Amino acid sequence: MQRMLTFIKELFSPPPSAPPMTPAELKDAFRKRYRNFRALLTANNNALQAMAELEKIYYSGESYRMAVIRSKTTTILVNVYKMISSLLEMSGGRYKDLEVIFEKISHEIEKIIEKKPSFSQGPFILPLAEVGEKDRAQVGEKMANLGEIVRVPGCVVPQGFVITASATRHFLTADHIAEINRRLQLLDPDDLDGLLRTCAEIRKDILDIPMPPDLEELLHVHYARLEMVSRPGCWLAVRSSALGEDAAGVSFAGLYRTILNVDGDGLVAAYKEIIASKYGARAIAYRRKRGYRHEDIEMCVGCLVMVDALTSGVTYSRDPSEEESEVVRINALSGIAKGVVDGTRTTDLYLVSRETPHAVVYREIRQGQGKASDQCADSSLTYGQIRKLAEMALRLEGHFGKPQDMEWSFDHQGALTILQSRPMLISQPQNxxxxxxxxxxxxxxxxxxxxxxxxxxxxxxxxxxxxxxxxxxxxxxxxxxxxxxxxxxxxxxxxxxxxxxxxxxxxxxxxxxxxxxxxxxxxxxxxxxxxxxxxxxxxxxxxxxxxxxxxxxxxxxxxTQRAVRKDIMAGSPVQRILTEALQYITPLNLNDPNAPQFKSSWCETLHDITRFCHEKSVYEMFNFGREYKFDQGAAKRLVGEVPLEWWVVDLADGFRAGADAQGQTIRIEDIVSVPMLAIWQGISAFPWEGPPRVSVRGFGSIIFQSTMRPELDPAVASALTTRNYFLVSKNFCNLSVRLGYHYAMIEAYISDLLTESYVTFRFKGGAADMKRKAVRARLLAEILQTFEFRVELRSDSLLARVKKRPTEFLERRLKILGYLILHARQLDMVMNMPNAVERYKEKFLTDIEKMLS
Amino acid sequence: MEPFNVLIVDDEQEFREMTIKRLNKRGLRCFGAENGMEALEQVEKREIDVVLLDVKMPGMDGIMTLREIKRIQPEIEVVMLTGHASVESGIEGMRLGAFDYLMKPIELEPLIEKLLEANEKKVLRRQSMDSIRNDNSGAL
CATH class of the missing domain: 3.50.30.10 (Phosphohistidine domain)
Structure with a gap:
């Protein structure tokens, strides 16, 4: 009940008692309000479009970058802000609390988007023997795994140490990183040449940064310790071990550098090279594609004593291309493992049963068959070695709880060293x-x-x-x-x-x-x-x-047999940011404009604000004709072959150029307002048959209503309210008809821009009792619904709307409304007669059909 | 189109000069300023209608410059421009009365359209002030 009352009150509240305006002031007020309305609609479009784009990239499964999130979010925020400003101007500051709500939401979004990953401080260097799972945040994924597998029985890893993330931050400071980020952000993402050039510059700059003396000294101390446990002048493999790559399904394989055969003198240079490889073109392109910001990744560096390898390779505890089959897959070649992973060398392939005694189920000796070599084919591994590799792979799988991808070497003495073990990346399911x-x-x-x-x-x-x-x-x-x-x-x-x-x-x-x-x-x-x-x-x-x-x-x-591509950004930091930010952007809680919750205080997202602003702007715009009193002198009487009395007020460019501006009258030929002309065609399509014949009971009811509500008595009503007024511009028309007991208003804006175009019709009242008035309102509602109007009906108040339709469609709707406001006059009086509804409905529909054909 | 005066404020010389050249070719009258201080001098010296203002500039940044321009000449419409937007600067600009906000890299057509819109708003505002003034004086 409360809702209904509010609805009626809002729709039909009497105009405020502001002093009448001069024609120029009225025109100016209209122009201002209309400009704000248009600005609001444009901003609404822009905001909704950017929201749609943001959602589209989010659900596409394709990759997107922080820069896109930032720019789309800013577009949305700026446009929502514009909508609020326009609405405040239109309404004279009503809905001011929207500013506070917007402030709160934009602050939350900003916090999410600008959030930096947090890192903890620790020692600069850790011996590999002391490293384990717990040190992941300091030593990176690769070295944490390597340290961890020492706990697996029989597993030997190289001697070595890790230069930690804390050390990297000591070397490459926040200022350096800010400068690097600035240069990368300026790049056009599709400009590969530019990327390569910038990467080369960044690499050079990083190599030029002086090594902090304390870190350098520490590095030499640890190298000296390695010399003691292996041999003086021992060679190291210096490998990247990046931090922040732990998200599911992301390998970051081979993106960063590994430098082999490094001695004590070359250690600092090698370290810098590895750090610089974070900004290699491949790494940057990869992070962009997979949804990592540069600051999400930190480089740690492993320094491992090199194994004098006879044979090396990669072993998967399950075949990555055939997960179902119960085999271990081994790729091997002579010498160090580099040729396997960088793809330059063809490898021997062994598929080995996962069951003991690990029989070889398939063998392909490919080495020596490539065109680069003319050596004859020979197996690179003995059966004993194959079995050992299978056992080790399964043991590591058992330790980590998932299939592993393990890099290894056999030295000349036949000892097996594990160089790396990480979760295996599974190929997408096959059709x-x-x-x-x-x-x-x-x-x-x-x-x-x-x-x-x-x-x-x-x-x-x-x-x-x-x-x-x-x-x-x-x-x-x-x-x-x-x-x-x-x-x-x-x-x-x-x-x-x-x-x-x-x-x-x-x-x-x-x-x-x-x-x-x-x-x-x-x-x-x-x-x-x-x-x-x-x-x-x-x-x-x-x-x-x-x-x-x-x-x-x-x-x-x-x-057509293709399987669906997987979401390339799944689980990445950038996706997490967008997921969180979208919570404040796209959900729509304000659905029903007539619900009691449709209030600014219920706006929780930017989408809610746009919905609210849009609805209220339409309300404020539609109220223009009702809110402003105008000097009667501004109105010109429409003369010619016209039924009843009509007055026209020109708001902007509604009259033909050259029409008599000073005169008291205007002819229909002098009017160029597109919506008014359409309404007029409807009004003048068929002559009005005059008031229907009223029974004595019906007449008694009119007398009763007039007694109860003196303002409805035609004798009491002011001159203004008994006339029919058009407020017009070229594209706009507001027609209010207030004749005695009923009130009707048609308002329209017709433009080539669909989003701006609308037709609204309000109708209420009558002289008969409520029941008959309501029946008439329902009759009108039913007719309008057949012509695709969106109709809201509460008792005898009717609100019907069409919007965002082409000009021709809206003009036909205006004709229908023009016809109806004339022919539905005083019809409420006869709505209690048998078959009246059916009879009039049929007549109206027949007339309308004839009129539109 | 009535020609109007546009001030391009950007510390990137190449961008500034290229934009001025292109916009002049399209019938706008453009001037350049390398930084915020220079922009304020130009605004005081000439009749500027619309300012295209880079947000990120060394020294006095775009937001500070915008604030000053609006203080000296509130009628000038300002279009903010930025390479790598921080979300905050976008809103801050609007709050301080910027007309709109564009992101680099920007193509010529949308830029011209935005400048025209900004100028149109300025002209409309002036017209409506004039019409009320004339109307009132006529009534006397």
């Missing part, structure tokens, strides 16, 4: 059909142009060939290209963010580029001999990496 045997493809009569190689990342994709030759410069790869490479070097990783698929003549599934391809869910087919010669630039091909086949043209039949 069973992808694994179809080559023979079944012949059904279509189209044979692959290339077949074979190693599937390094599953999937099917189509694109145009782009062959990458020179390693010296980063080529300008078109979006969606199929990269064709000689060697899958990790250096090409930045190109993957633009590629549809990758083909290489060498390499294996264990290389860094393979790992990155799997992460980006880009199909990769490696060790495919002859690809560089056979495939021509610009040629469209379809790569089915899973079936190790390449087809000419775009094979839609294959592409």
């Amino acid at each position: 069973a059909q992808e694994e179809a045997a080559p023979s079944s493809r012949a059904e279509n009569g189209e044979q692959p142009i290339l077949f074979g190689g190693i599937c390094a990342s599953t999937g099917i994709a189509c694109g145009t060939v782009f062959r990458v030759n020179a390693a010296s410069e980063m080529p300008d790869v078109p979006m969606g290209a199929v990269l064709v490479l000689e060697h899958p070097l990790p250096e090409w990783a930045p190109l993957l963010s633009r590629a549809a698929a990758v083909i290489a003549e060498s390499g294996s599934e264990a290389g860094h580029l393979a790992t990155v391809s799997r992460e980006f869910a880009i199909p990769a087919l490696f060790s495919l001999a002859g690809a560089m010669d056979l495939l021509a630039d610009g040629e469209t091909i379809t790569v089915n990496a899973s079936a190790r086949s390449v087809y000419l043209g775009c094979r839609q039949d294959l592409l």
